Amino acid sequence: MSESPREPALAVRDLRKSFGGVKAVDGVELIVAPGEFVSIIGPNGSGKTTTVNLVSGVLRPDAGRVEVDGLRLRPGSQEAAAAAGIARTFQNGRVFGSLTVRENVEIGLHTTVTAARPLRSLARFPVLRWLPLLAETVLALVPTPAVRAERRATAALVDAQLARFPERLVPRADNHAYTLSYANRRRTEIARALALRPRVLLLDEPAAGMNQTETAEVGRQLAELKAAGQTIVLVEHKLDLVNALSDRVIVLDEGRVIAEGTPEQIQNDERVIEAYLGRRRLRAAGGPRRTTAEKVIVGAE
Structure with a gap:
């Protein structure tokens, strides 16, 4: 008897989001298997970051749904996404400058803290919101054995994530x-996302602004995460990184999926070249025959 297929780690179904009259995300579908490394690419303004913002609850979709392990997430809720096991980094790095590196990473564990936040479910009710705050304040001043044990466990998890970047x-x-x-x-932002021990890790241009050596280092670390079975969705403009790591590549243009396949298949898809260079320039280049610039854009050279 054959085994039943595994539930997707992440399922994005008919996701839509408009800003005024602009359709930023227009019916995006994305299925990511457990342990799969999927990259999302596309020209500027194609809807990559908006898609990640919708999946992670930063934005509320106009339509569609997001599921983790078959569980439908509450739309537009970062807390629900984090509790379900979605962690992310941002295109423009977001660390708390006044906190230490260790404290920044520890923040990534806020959804896993239970002993120090015993009444956090009441925070959803405005009339009762003061109760969890009071309880957390009391436990911070007079920690119980459970709170002290949780703090030790948290410190160990933070140390484990920092150890990914030993130097x-x-x-x-x-x-x-x-x-x-x-x-x-x-790197601190990546360590903070990993501290959650996420079911799905969303990385929005983690190598942006890095030089070639730094990018190669990030690539090695992502390859280690992939080898360990981490499910990853990567948004990245550096296509040599995408091609080296991805099991599949999704290409967006004007908010829609225009191509999907292995890195090799994407490199040979003329729709991708058209999206990056435009139809007029593609014709000027002699139709399907590629120029050196086209090869670089799709990572074929």
Whole structure:
């Protein structure tokens, strides 16, 4: 008897979002299997980051749904997405400059804290919102054995994520984030996302602004995560990184999926070249025959 197919780690179905008269995301479908590495690419303004914002609950979709392991998420709720196991980084790095590297990573564990936040479910009710705040304040001042044990476990998890960057973050664990280089701020953000031990990790241009050496280092770390079975959705403009890591590539243009397949298949898809260079330039290049510039854009050279 054959085994039943596994539930997708992430299922995005008919996702739509408009801003005024602009359809930023127009019926996007995305199915990601457990342990799969999927990249989303496309020209500027194609809807990549908006799609990630919808999946992670930063934005509320106009239509469609997001599921993790078959569980439908509450639309537009970052807390629900995090509780379901979705963690992410942002296109423009977001770290708290006045906090240390260690404290920035610890924030990634906020949805897993239970002993120190015993009444957090009441925070949804405006009349009762003061009760969880009061309980958390009391436990911060007079921690119970359970709270102390949870703090030790949290510290161990933070150390484990910092250890992914032994030369970059470990020596700077107690430094304030504002003192870090740009690349180390991005690494701190990745470590914070991983602290959640996410079911699905969303990375929005993690190598943006990095030089070639730094990009190669990020590529090695992502390859290690992939080898460990981490489910990853990557948005990235550096297509050599995309081609080296991806099991599948999704190409967006004007909010729609225009191509999907392996990196090799995408490299040979004329629709992708048209999306990046435009129909007029494609014709000027002699139709399907590719110029050097076209090869670079699709990562074929």
